[in-house]
Amino acid sequence: MNGLAQFFSRLSLLALFGLVGFVLWDRYTPPAPPATLEPIIGQIDRIVIEKSERRMVVLQDETPVRTYDIALGFAPEGDKVLEGDGKTPEGLFKIDRRNEQSAFHLSLGINYPLPEDRARAQADGVDPGGDIFIHGQPNRRTRPEPIMMDWTNGCIALSNTEIEELWSVTPVGTPVEIRP
Template sequence: MRLLTYLSILFFIMNTNCNTSEKNTQTEDRVQIAEDTKAILVQENLDLHQLNSNNLNILLVAYKDLDKLSVFAKSTEDRTYKRIKEYKICARSGQLGPKKAEGDRQVPEGFYHINRFNPKSKFYLSLGINYPNAYDLSKNYTGSDIFIHGKCETVGCLPMTDELIKEIYLYALWAKESGQEKVPVYIFPFEMTDENMKKYKSQVDESTFSFWQNIQEGYQLFHKKHQELETKVENQKYIFIS
């Protein structure tokens, strides 16, 4: 009985993160495979938008209800981003609303950045998101290992399929190699128009809607200026510095 209990707990822990490195020795170089199979396609898209892989910054925006991930990009010396690509998020877990606890299967909402590259993920390639961030910590939210990754399964991450993560990984890698230390990742429950705010208000509690009103400020500011947001956290709220 004790063994069964231990195994059950172990299974739960293993399935509350959507990404860990593979336990077996990986012999294939997945980044090289991505370069070999997707570099021309990604470079052609950059060329179309008059951008250079050696002089690149990117910014990612995800909408949970639309299952959509948008790639915005600019040259390193510019301030203004433009959307250059949209991808379909392959699967979703949880409901609309922020992630609050380890194992709740929720996808975070808010303003994050990529804090690690994992070329040996059990989900092919993956890009780690810095959840919990300062806001989440101020709310005592728990959890870890939130990724944008390959395959088409999730317990709180953004799965893109192996083929699409190759492209997204290259955009992020080239931005990193161009000197971008933190690739912003903004995750919204939906396109945060006033109309959609009214539409979804009845589906959540007061605290979640108040949080949505807070991040709507960032949504509106980004879509007005198309620039990376400068944020800080005060009194358990995002503050947006214009």
């Protein structure tokens, strides 16, 4: 093998090792820690959930103070009609209860079904469902990261860290708007 062919052979081998090293480094290097956010001071005034964007916006004095990525019911398109349909309800609600002993890490109850939901369900001969919450991950779950797919029975799910923050600033009576 002449000198030029040897040089290109070694250069190709070096490039291959470099590429493999970069791929391994990129794949197995842990991600950077999330940015530390300023804590929310005081109570919030309103929660807006945008189902199509899988986003929750928390407002204080009509100013967004936090945005969370969320998971919804396993069949999120459309408004909740009956128990077991996997849909997250749409409309104007309020936080009506807080549960520290939930099967999920903390939960804030939403006052669904409203009287009009009950009337519609009764006219259709179905059960409208209930027990809709904003909550964290299942308590039995061992992995700390959030589940980033729609998996609930109609609730709104956050990471455990996020629900802890929301829990600390959300009183009973807080308005919740759930948009399509």
